[in-house]
Amino acid sequence: xxxxxxLMFAAVLAHxxxxxxxxxxxxxxxxxxxxxxxxxxxxxxxxxTQVGTHSINSTEKRWVTIKDGGGRLARSFKWPNxxxxxxxxxxxxxxxxxxxxxxxxxxxxAAGLPxxxxxxxxxxETDYEAKKGQILQIKYNDRNYLGTTLGLPTQDDGGTRPxxxxxxxxxxxxxxxxxxxxxxxxHAWGLHHEHQNPQFWAxxxxxxxxxxxxxGPGYGEFRCESLSDYQATKTKLVExxxxxxxxxxxxxxCLKRKHAIxxxxxxxxxxxxxxxxEDFVGSVKEFDERSIMLYPSRAGGSGTANGQGADDGxxxxxxxxxxxxxxxxxxxxxxDVQGIRKLYGVPRKTYKSLLSELKDPSNSRxxxxxxxxxxxxxxx
Numbered sequence: 001x002x003x004x005x006x007l008m009f010a011a012v013l014a015h016x017x018x019x020x021x022x023x024x025x026x027x028x029x030x031x032x033x034x035x036x037x038x039x040x041x042x043x044x045x046x047x048x049t050q051v052g053t054h055s056i057n058s059t060e061k062r063w064v065t066i067k068d069g070g071g072r073l074a075r076s077f078k079w080p081n082x083x084x085x086x087x088x089x090x091x092x093x094x095x096x097x098x099x100x101x102x103x104x105x106x107x108x109x110a111a112g113l114p115x116x117x118x119x120x121x122x123x124x125e126t127d128y129e130a131k132k133g134q135i136l137q138i139k140y141n142d143r144n145y146l147g148t149t150l151g152l153p154t155q156d157d158g159g160t161r162p163x164x165x166x167x168x169x170x171x172x173x174x175x176x177x178x179x180x181x182x183x184x185x186x187h188a189w190g191l192h193h194e195h196q197n198p199q200f201w202a203x204x205x206x207x208x209x210x211x212x213x214x215x216g217p218g219y220g221e222f223r224c225e226s227l228s229d230y231q232a233t234k235t236k237l238v239e240x241x242x243x244x245x246x247x248x249x250x251x252x253x254c255l256k257r258k259h260a261i262x263x264x265x266x267x268x269x270x271x272x273x274x275x276x277x278e279d280f281v282g283s284v285k286e287f288d289e290r291s292i293m294l295y296p297s298r299a300g301g302s303g304t305a306n307g308q309g310a311d312d313g314x315x316x317x318x319x320x321x322x323x324x325x326x327x328x329x330x331x332x333x334x335x336d337v338q339g340i341r342k343l344y345g346v347p348r349k350t351y352k353s354l355l356s357e358l359k360d361p362s363n364s365r366x367x368x369x370x371x372x373x374x375x376x377x378x379x380x
Contacts, residue, residue, distance in 0.1 A: 075153065075154075076149075076150045076151035076152065076153060076190065077151055077152040077153070077154070077155055078151060078152065078190060078343060078344055079151070079152055079189070080134075080152075082116050082117045082118065082344050082346075083117075083118045083119065083120055084118075084119050084120075084136055084188060084189070085119075085120045085121075085122055085131075085134065085135045085136065086119060086120070086121055086122065086135060086136040086137075086138055086164075087121070087122040087123070087125075087128040087135050087136070087137055087138065088121075088137075088138050089137055089138060089139045089140070090140070092140060093138055093139055093140035093166075094138075096140050096168050097138060097140055097166050097168060097181075100168060100177050100178050100181050101138070101166070101181050101185075103178045103181075104178050104179075104181035104182040104184075104185050105119065105185065107178065107179075107182045107331055107332060108182060108185060108332055108337070110331075111331060111332040111333070111334070111336065111337050112334060112337040113332075113337050113340060113341075114341070114346055116346065117189070117340070117344070122135050130157065131157045131158075132157070132158065132161045133153075133154045133155075133156045133157050133158050133159035133160060133161055133162075134152070134154075134157055135161070135162070136149075136162045136163070136164055136188060137161055137162065137163050137164070138163075138164045138166065139163060139164065139165045139166065140166060140167070140168075141165055141166070141167050142167060142169075143167065144167055144169050144171065144172045145165060145167055145172075146165065146166060146167060146172065146173060146180055146183075146184055147163070147164075147165045147184075148163070148164045148165070148184040148185075148187040148188050149162040149163050149164070149187070149188070150187055150190060150192070151188070151189070151190040162188070164184055164188060166180075166181060166184065171304070171305040172299075172305070173295070173296075173299055174296055174299070174308075174328045174329065174330055175296075175305055175307060175308050175312060175328065176308075176328070176330050178330070179292065179328075179329070179330035179331070182292050182330075182331070182332060183292050183293060186292055186293050186332065186336060186340075187293075189340045189343075190340065190343050191293050191336065191339055191340065192274065192293065193270070193293050193294070193295065194287070194288055194291035194293040194294040195214075195215070195271065195294055195295060195318065195326070196257075196271070196272065196273050196274050197273065197274070197287075198273040198274055198276070199211065199212050199213075200212055200213060200214040200215055200273070200287055201213065201214070201215050201216045201272075201273040202215065202216030202217050202218060202219055203216070203217075204216075204217075204255050204256075205222070205255055205256065205272060205273055206273045207276055212286055212287055214287050214320065214321065215318060218321075219321045220318060220319045220320045220321050221318070221319050221323075222254075222271065222272075222317070222318050223315070223316060223317055223318070224253075224254035224267075224268060225254075226301050226302060226315035226316060226317045227265075227267030227268060227271075227300055227301065227302065227317060228267060228300055228301060228302045228303075228314075229265065229266055229267045230267065230302070233250065233253070233263065233264075233265045233267075233268075234246070234247070234250050236264075237249050237250050237263060249262075249263055250263075250265075253265040253268050254268060255272075256272065256275070257269060257272035257273060257274060257275050258275040258277075260272055261275075267300045267317075270295070270300060271295070271300065271317060271318060288333055288335045288336075289326070289327065290327075290329055290333040290335075291329060291332075291333050291335065291336050292329050292330075292331065292332040292333065292336050293336060294326060294329055295317075295318070295326065296312075296325070296326050296327060296328045296329070297316050297317060297318055297319055297325035297326040298312050298314040298315065298316055298317065298325070299314075299317065300314075300317055301314035301315035301316060301317045302314065302315045303315050308328050
């Protein structure tokens with residue numbers, strides 16, 4: 001058993017501003033606190049550098065988590081004692097994934113996830129099989145696939161096993177292996193995708209128009225046909241149901257997540273807003289554009305990725321209302337940490353970020369402001 005901070009090994013925090021970068025633009029006028037922070041980790045000889053911010057300036061951010069024990073489509077629970085027990089499926093999985101996963105854990109620690117959130121590896125196959133419903137199985141794949149169970153799917157030792165399926169490719173997701181794994185850890189702790197909060201979507205993608213709409217007709221464009229599995233899904237549905245019904249189902253699956261689930265349209269499932277039956281908890285503030293749980297605009301798009309940039313080689317799937325693309329977030333935001341802290345009931349007095357230790361006279365002001373945001377339950 002070990003804590004998040006113990007995973008940092010020879011972590012070095014170097015503070016500085018990237019000239020000309022708009023990726024980390026502060027929403028308020030206190031740039032010294034929200035300056036980009038470069039985190040360099042040396043884990044078993046592998047150097048990993050991430051750039052992110054603590055972004056404590058914004059008092060208008062949002063987070064979305066599971067509702068512990070809730071949900072009519074699928075139930076999810078918190079990890080007991082704030083500890084994820086995990087088991088690598090094979091030695092190959094451990095050899096290929098461990099160093100990047102350790103770096104991802106260190107990123108969460110650097111972003112402020114308290115030390116009481118811990119991990120424990122279960123090395124014995126016998127011990128794992130005896131309590132597989134309570135132990136996260138970490139699998140390796142070379143299929144450019146990433147997927148993780150939301151929280152803990154059962155409270156039974158022999159129930160549905162939680163899984164984390166990882167690929168060490170830098171051609172998917174954020175195009176950054178450690179950031180991708182940090183994103184998956186967010187799911188493991190219980191975070192939903194930031195962009196799938198129904199409050200951010202317009203009708204007809206969600207049942208009721210929210211108060212913080214970002215996406216949908218009249219707002220940011222969702223380009224369903226840009227998804228890498230759009231054509232394959234279309235072919236499958238037409239072959240199965242005929243051209244008329246098949247295309248009708250495809251249109252439905254491009255509008256509502258519940259239909260995408262019905263028709264196994266994975267790309268749309270990962271982008272469209274949560275269905276009302278998928279109970280969740282969220283704060284009541286603005287869209288968090290720096291969330292590690294937010295996809296960049298081209299994630300899952302057709303084409304072959306060639307690196308982060310204005311055009312990374314993949315098609316654009318979702319944009320902001322002004323046409324601006326969603327950025328490549330490579331470190332957890334303060335509100336990502338806040339969401340996990342809130343889900344597990346960790347008092348604010350225990351919440352402290354390594355990145356918040358930057359000296360700035362406005363820190364206490366925004367600490368006071370954050371005390372006002374306790375969050376609320378949402379089922380829309």
